[in-house]
Amino acid sequence: AQKVTQAQTEISVVEKEDVTLDCVYETRDTTYYLFWYKQPPSGELVFLIRRNSFDEQNEISGRYSWNFQKSTSSFNFTITASQVVDSAVYFCALSGVIQGAQKLVFGQGTRLTINP
């Protein structure tokens, strides 16, 4: 069975600090995809990144970076120089494929609060 664990329920930091959100996953598939979504107070989940199991290169997008390590089954997300607008709930998700649809398994989410 597939599983995603986000052990950090809540994180609170002061603006401009760097913060890392942890994500650990379990799967028996050799091909799989990992995702990060952001859920701001408005409620709508916003897609941030997708990573496939064959690509372990780290990715950077502005202040956001992702560290994918198959050896530890982790896909961690770092925000550099955090800002108040980064306050949200962040979800890590893992994909499986069923009947042609892509079923996502989500972690419990990490609520990130950036204080001014």
Add this chain to the structure above:
Amino acid sequence: DVKVTQSSRYLVKRTGEKVFLECVQDMDHENMFWYRQDPGLGLRLIYFSYDVKMKEKGDIPEGYSVSREKKERFSLILESASTNQTSMYLCASRDSGTPNEQFFGPGTRLTVL
């Protein structure tokens, strides 16, 4: 831009009522999904549909049913609402074919009294 809309942002119903949650997407996506979100549990898949008139149970289908008569619309039905179905309900859609991401609607916060 992909647009996924849900019929209500907030809904209050009474125990035993039949409840319809509607979701519409405007990008001709084949796949559509219904999740519920509860604190500490993340998002859990209720039902999904990989094409028109096709539906599959997710991880927590009990107490729910779905309908997909048209490609753009996916309805979640609570046949007899109960208080333990008070939750945030999120609809999503995606274009078929790995590895496309899912696009989410704004959610419906349902309270069952």
